[in-house]
Amino acid sequence: MRKKCLIFLSIVLSVCFSIAIFSSPSCAKEVSYLSLADYTGPIAGLNVPADMGLEDYIKEINAKGGVDGIKIKFIGIDTRYDVARAVSAYKRYRRTKRLLMVNSISTGIGKAVARLIEKDKRLQIVPGDGEFQAHLQRTFIWGPAYQDAFAASMDWVMADWKAKGKAGAPVVGYMSWDNPFGRELLRGGKEYAEKLGIKLLPPEFFPPGTLKHDVYLTRLAKAGAHYIHAGGVDPTPTNVIRDAYALGLTKKIQMICGYWGPTALGIGVHAKALEGSVITSFYQRGTDAIKNKVPTDLWKKYRGSLDKYNEAYGMGMSWGMSYVAGLKFALKAVGYDKLKADDMYNAYQNITGLDKHGIQGPCAYSPTSRRGSLEVKTYRVENGKIVPITGWRKAPDAVSLHKF
């Protein structure tokens, strides 16, 4: 009987001991990154290469021993661009130990998850909604705000207009998706254009998935547009310009795009129609992106030939660079054992100036800035390639012009 009791006691103690060992921080030093992504839904064309860049960057860091010996776990969730799925996925992972960051692929997802992020004292990054800069919280944007980049486009338009020897200011048409993202560029962007004296025509909004854009384009052309901003996420801007080309409008109207304008994705299908189109971007595009050995070498190592390379890959790496820099800062501040999501939030406000190896401008996150970077570069489609026509320049602060 005594022997049985001792056996029983030793089993109980072993179980307790095992639980203690496996839950101890020294067992596996790991931090997590949650990507609420779109791998099979409507914007998979850009999100897949972006998350490939991030995942490969993390693989590379882990292969070199991690950050101070701590490995990064990448958790990629296919939300199919659906808010309900993203919120449910966040619920599933929010208790993950040392889940330091969440990347939400759409503004809609970001806004829905933001409430939970605040409650959980975590950090989130989202595309480019200026509202997150207007009301500083725990949500950071990937680059300059949408309206900042639009304002930089308007600067380029004015410079182009003058370079053509024209007096006064041009008439600009705006068309984009009929959703919060489509309207966001004008919240501050409209005020900036008016400040420059540009006549902005009443915007044309259309549902995502629109097959033909002739009606909207024709209306803007008849209203006298000299320039038309083709919004939406590629391939939508590509398809808008394809329609403008078919209508013969690209001969007299300069088509311009924001930072989700044509990438290798659109060029691969409609290079001829896109010829001459202008894109203002916060991350490297086209020939610039191909020349940058930092992202292309990583692509070649993990993905092989550059045939299917998309510029969004570099943007994904840039997310990884911020994460690693933030992690280093947080570890220095509190150490691994005390590391919490809130420490990463504090760290992100202290990685100002982080070099992104030319992929995008230096990191601009700070206690008063949620912008991932401030600079944009303008590109033009020439001979079927996206080539730079300006250097990096600081985008105007259009967010501050709007009352949110």
Add this chain to the structure above:
Amino acid sequence: MRYFKVIMLFVFILGLVLGGFACQTAQLSSPQAKLEVIPAETFLSPALIRKPVAFKGSGFAPKEMITVEMVLPAGLKMKGITEGEDVGIAVGTTDENGAFSTAMQPTATLNWFFQVGWTPLLRPNFKEARPIPPGVYTINATGLDSERVGTATLKIVPPPKKK
């Protein structure tokens, strides 16, 4: 004496486990969260885009976010979902009385009921659709602050035969 110590240790551990379990149960069951699926029975048709499946709930904390999830039966594979994972189909926010009402958005109906593909033009591709099979699906609404859970079912029946 030794037997007594071993028994006391066992009782102590058992007490801890049962105590923890009781706390969790108390948290989840008080007050009772309720969920209603409207309609409780339907068949898959494009009409669900215009008149989607809706949800009404009560007994949650005031002003909290609600995630409505469908429990996938074992063996049912769904695009983008890992086996064993529930799929979020709607979100809502409760009022000051802890009640909410919400409905599935078109993307949710297309992605999770019809399992469509997406064309480069961002249009649903019904040629790639793999609609979920008829059956009784458990639906859970969870309060993301209170963690209270209301449960109901949605019965998906085969579409009526064309005459």
